Amino acid sequence: METDDKTQAPVTTIREIGQHEGQVVTIRGWLYNLRSSGKLLFPIFRDGSGLLQGVVAKNQVAPEVFEAIKGLTQESSVIVEGKVRADQRAPGGYEIDVQHARVVQKVPEDDPYPITPKEHGVEFLMEHRHLWVRSQRQAAILRVRAAIIKATRDFYDSRGFTLTDPPILTPAACEGTTTLFPVDYFGEEAYLTQSGQLYAEATAMALGKVYSFGPTFRAEKSKTRRHLMEFWMVEPEVAFAELDDVMKLAEESISAIVKYVLETRRADLETIGRDISKLEKIQPPFPRISYDEAVKMLQEGHAKGELETRFEYGGDFGAPDETYISSKFDRPVMVHRYPAAVKAFYMEPDPQDPKLALCVDVLAPEGYGEIIGGSQRIGSYELLRARIREHGLPEEAFRWYLDLRKFGGVPHGGFGMGVERAVAWICGLEHVRETIPFARMLYKIYP
Numbered sequence: 001m002e003t004d005d006k007t008q009a010p011v012t013t014i015r016e017i018g019q020h021e022g023q024v025v026t027i028r029g030w031l032y033n034l035r036s037s038g039k040l041l042f043p044i045f046r047d048g049s050g051l052l053q054g055v056v057a058k059n060q061v062a063p064e065v066f067e068a069i070k071g072l073t074q075e076s077s078v079i080v081e082g083k084v085r086a087d088q089r090a091p092g093g094y095e096i097d098v099q100h101a102r103v104v105q106k107v108p109e110d111d112p113y114p115i116t117p118k119e120h121g122v123e124f125l126m127e128h129r130h131l132w133v134r135s136q137r138q139a140a141i142l143r144v145r146a147a148i149i150k151a152t153r154d155f156y157d158s159r160g161f162t163l164t165d166p167p168i169l170t171p172a173a174c175e176g177t178t179t180l181f182p183v184d185y186f187g188e189e190a191y192l193t194q195s196g197q198l199y200a201e202a203t204a205m206a207l208g209k210v211y212s213f214g215p216t217f218r219a220e221k222s223k224t225r226r227h228l229m230e231f232w233m234v235e236p237e238v239a240f241a242e243l244d245d246v247m248k249l250a251e252e253s254i255s256a257i258v259k260y261v262l263e264t265r266r267a268d269l270e271t272i273g274r275d276i277s278k279l280e281k282i283q284p285p286f287p288r289i290s291y292d293e294a295v296k297m298l299q300e301g302h303a304k305g306e307l308e309t310r311f312e313y314g315g316d317f318g319a320p321d322e323t324y325i326s327s328k329f330d331r332p333v334m335v336h337r338y339p340a341a342v343k344a345f346y347m348e349p350d351p352q353d354p355k356l357a358l359c360v361d362v363l364a365p366e367g368y369g370e371i372i373g374g375s376q377r378i379g380s381y382e383l384l385r386a387r388i389r390e391h392g393l394p395e396e397a398f399r400w401y402l403d404l405r406k407f408g409g410v411p412h413g414g415f416g417m418g419v420e421r422a423v424a425w426i427c428g429l430e431h432v433r434e435t436i437p438f439a440r441m442l443y444k445i446y447p
């Protein structure tokens with residue numbers, strides 16, 4: 001425990017306050033709310049770890065302490081010292097009887113904190129995102145996000161995967177040329193990466209099982225509730241893995257992540273208002289259906305009047321299609337073997353029907369849609385070169401990638417899980433904008 005040299009008592013956090021019952025401690029934070037009733041003040045403090053109600057009695061503190069707290073404005077920063085007392089009725093089970101207070105910075109009365117307990121529109125809140133993150137619900141989402149990331153890293157680290165960070169500045173497209181953010185690289189055209197996959201394939205040939213975890217970028221002018229221009233992706237890649245191994249890994253990693261969040265962040269899920277019983281069902285095995293079966297479901301759904309338009313075989317699923325398919329299951333559903341024509345250039349064809357790709361999309365339940373996309377990768381040098389040409393990709397930029405099929409090529413595969421899509425689903429959020437501290441969205445780059 002540290003000591004703040006301006007105060008006498010040891011500094012602690014609200015989360016750890018229970019360890020100090022009966023003791024005098026120092027709490028450093030912000031004023032969340034203030035009620036008063038005559039000679040008593042009831043300030044509520046927050047310090048990032050929790051909320052704590054204080055009691056300030058006029059006849060027990062110096063007059064300047066009482067006046068300072070009485071005049072405190074919302075979100076003013078403050079350091080208080082007081083005695084910790086257990087109280088059944090208090091939110092965290094404890095209160096603090098304030099003895100001293102030092103105001104660090106008072107929010108001006110004539111320019112008050114803009115986010116008040118009254119309702120604000122999303123536009124306004126996003127414009128004030130730098131302050132909005134202080135609200136209880138937003139802070140809870142960020143803690144769940146951190147737990148999802150930790151669970152993801154722990155999952156791969158404990159299974160013999162090596163983290164290999166791919167470059168962010170790249171000379172070529174991974175997921176299609178229409179969605180690249182260009183960058184001037186000393187006079188050469190470069191791009192922000194869409195996926196670390198191609199580089200993970202190279203490191204998988206060096207280390208066997210690897211994963212990359214970093215920011216990725218997509219420039220399509222999309223305004224949907226699932227789309228971010230900049231998002232974080234975890235991408236495992238495994239040498240000698242085939243499609244079934246990829247699906248098993250997806251199922252096990254998602255289950256481990258949800259389990260960890262339920263074990264460690266239950267209170268935050270409650271703050272967010274998540275229906276926790278839905279998450280408790282997320283356990284292997286996950287249903288596996290082929291693209292063909294999924295198309296049949298969609299066409300039957302249309303015949304029953306549950307879907308407006310009839311889905312035509314051969315296309316990729318749109319958000320309403322994914323929502324419909326996933327609504328039929330209580331856990332993530334793995335849709336495999338899409339037509340190669342609607343998927344990326346690097347996917348291995350199905351030997352049973354080469355028009356299909358050995359790929360999988362994992363659709364989260366409750367209408368959340370795709371959270372994972374993955375596949376087995378093309379093994380043949382000749383076929384890969386042909387695909388690169390068919391997709392109009394610059395062969396020169398892919399020379400190194402083709403080398404991987406020339407020097408000890410093996411069957412291999414992996415997938416990418418979008419962190420924000422996972423956060424949206426696990427927290428039960430309507431829109432990905434709340435899943436990352438500062439969302440990058442169409443035409444919006446402030447703050």
Ligand code: 4AD
Nearest residue numbers: 195197227228231235371372373374415416418421
């Ligand atoms: O399906 P995608 O495009 O697959 C790839 O990038 C592969 N190279 C991954 C691999 O096999 N290593 O993207 C993977 C996941 C999606 O399932 C989704 O969760 C997320 O990344 N994602 C997005 N998340 C937020 N905003 C966007 N614009 C996203 N685009 C993809």
Ligand code: MG
Nearest residue numbers: 361370372373
């Ligand atoms: Mg995809």
